[in-house]
Structures are given as structure tokens and as C-alpha cells.
Amino acid sequence: MRPGKKRRESMAKTSQERTRRPEGRRETRPTGDAVAGRNPVVEALRAKIPAKELVIAERVEIDERVSEAIRLAKNIGLPIKEVPRGVLDGMTGTTIHQGIALVIKPFQYTPFEQLLEKTSAKGSAALLIGLDGVTDPHNLGAIVRSAAAFGADGVAIPERRNAAMTGSAWKSSAGAAARLPISQVTNLVRSLEDAKKAGYFVVGLAADGDENLPQFSLSNENVYLIVGSEGKGLSRLVREKCDLVLSIPMSSEVESLNASVATAIVMNWIATDRAK
Helix, strand or coil: CCCCHHHHHHHHHHHHHHHCCCHHHCCCCCCCCEEECHHHHHHHHHCCCCEEEEEEECCCCCCHHHHHHHHHHHHCCCCEEEECHHHHHHHHCCCCCCCEEEEECCCCCCCHHHHHHHHHCCCCCCEEEEEECCCCHHHHHHHHHHHHHCCCCEEEEECCCCCCCCHHHHHHCCCHHHCCCEEEECCHHHHHHHHHHCCCEEEEECCCCCEEHHHCCCCCCCEEEEEEECCCECCHHHHHHCCEEEECCCCCCCCCCCHHHHHHHHHHHHHHHHHC
8 A cells, every 4th residue: 555645744844854964963074183172272272283273163162271272373364264063073083172172283204215315415324213013093103203302314104004193193293293203104114114114224113123232333324213112022024035034132020111201212322322
């Protein structure tokens, strides 16, 4: 039996309502990297992380932190947008954003070839840092900060299976990401091969290295230091391409060091040795 006219109209209306997107959800797709939460947003603005806009939820409670975020944004001419809370949920990927978020600009990476050309013309020993599977953005930011502090010439990170220069990484770098060239390479192994052709020694860092740090004798050469993840260490292909795998002597009671801490120790050792 075919449904009557009124029933057909009711069914069609119900179908339309099911497929129609809610009005307040039209802009809830993530717009890119965003720092969410009142304290993180203020800290990001203070650190001068390159941002696109400050986004605030409608009818949000204006406290000291929100007021400060608005003031800092206005001081640098940053656009401020008010949106429904549901839109902010989608932009940040969370519902605990506290009604405020800072949308970050895409990071401007330096081509690896350009990094090699620049360091080859330097006239003194260069130091590059490569990351192999370091997925924590806070570790990445800390490594960038240490690399800038100890005079490294740049950092290279893979596009896949590695943290990228997001707002979290930028904040952890304490602004060092603005002063140090960072490359994002499609293939880390190929970057090792390119670095070797440019006159670099590729040195891996692992707990079970072939040589201990105090015996390291390549400080005054061009060094491309590769740091693996805390759990898996260096990947097999990367380790095979290394000219040398270096380890840091430690007490047997300690299994491993945080990747950023281990990298800082080696960079400090190289910088001290070069200064002699």
C-alpha cells in the first residue's frame, strides 16, 4: 500500500531534517593547529608564536586570562573572532578549551638542500640534528631549544611518524624555533645520504652505541647527529646508514634518558670540545 500524501510529505521532511547540517556546526572542521585553554593561549601569545587569529566562544566568562589574551592579541593586531561554542569544539578537537583558542600559522620549514648549502659555506664545523621517530611535540620543542643554545645549525624532522612544529612544539622551544632553521624531510634516510655527500659524518645516538661519548673524536668535523625515539631508538635503516653510533655512559640503574635530555648532553659535549 502506497503512503498517503500527508504521510509522504512527513517522511520527506523527516529525511531532510536528518541530512541537514546543524546551523551552528558549519565551521566545526579543524582549521589547523590551535592552542586551546586560557593559560596556554596567554603563554603562546607571550611567546609570540606566529598566529592567525584569537577565537573566543560566545558568552564566555571574561576573567583575567581572557582579558590578557584579548589585550595581547590587540597589541599585535591579531584578528579576534567570536564563535558558537560548538564551532570552537570542532576547531580545537576538544570540549575543554575553556572558551578560548589561538589558531597557529603553518610553520615555515627550510628546505634541507638549502640547509646543507648554507652550512657548507660556513667555513667551520657544522652541526645538524635529525630526529627519527620523536613523536612528542614537547620533546621536539625542547630539542630545538637546546640546539639553538648549543650552536647547532639546524634541525631536520621526517614528515611521517614524527612530531611536527605545532603550537605545542613551538611553545616548548621557548621561541628558539624562530631563530633556528628547521627542515621537514620526506625521507630521513635520503637526508643522511645527502648529508654524507655534503661532507658530513652521520652519527646516531643510542643506548647500545658502538662508542661512548667520552671517546667521540669527530667534534671538529661536520656532524649530522640522529636521535631516535625513547622507546624504539633508531630505526634499522637509519642505523645502517650511520657512520658511527654513539652512546652516553650511564648508571646501570637508569634504563634510558629522555630524547631531549640525551641530545642536549651530546650537543653540550660537542660544543665544549670545539671550544677547546
